Amino acid sequence: MAIIHIRSQISLHVKSILLVAIAVATAAALLGSLLFSFLSPIDNKPQQIQLEEKCEKIAIEGFQIQVKYSEINFEIMPKEDADQLRHLDDLWIRDCVSNLSAEKIFEIAKNAEQDYYSGE
Numbered sequence: 001m002a003i004i005h006i007r008s009q010i011s012l013h014v015k016s017i018l019l020v021a022i023a024v025a026t027a028a029a030l031l032g033s034l035l036f037s038f039l040s041p042i043d044n045k046p047q048q049i050q051l052e053e054k055c056e057k058i059a060i061e062g063f064q065i066q067v068k069y070s071e072i073n074f075e076i077m078p079k080e081d082a083d084q085l086r087h088l089d090d091l092w093i094r095d096c097v098s099n100l101s102a103e104k105i106f107e108i109a110k111n112a113e114q115d116y117y118s119g120e
Contacts, residue, residue: 051095051096051099052100052108054095055092055095055096055100055105055108058088058091058092058096059109059111060115061088062085062089063109063112063116065085066085
């Protein structure tokens with residue numbers, strides 16, 4: 001009986017050591033992953049700049065259509081302008097409003113208006 005009792009204690013110690021080793025390895029892997037993700041730079045600036053430029057073009061084009069009319073009413077506007085404005089509105093919402101900060105959206109809209117009235 002003593003042999004079985006010794007073996008079960010050894011087995012219990014081996015299991016405990018194995019569990020501790022697995023826990024340490026898991027913690028090390030998680031910490032290493034966090035450290036690696038923290039140290040590796042994510043450079044999405046070029047994509048952000050391209051999106052802002054695209055949104056500026058959409059805003060300018062939309063503003064040019066809007067200033068033609070004292071009131072935006074798709075039923076009384078010429079079909080080409082109404083369709084183009086709807087398309088630009090869809091692009092504006094999908095690409096710009098959904099992906100840029102509110103500050104950037106207002107800045108782009110303000111710049112489009114200023115550029116139009118300044119003749120740029």
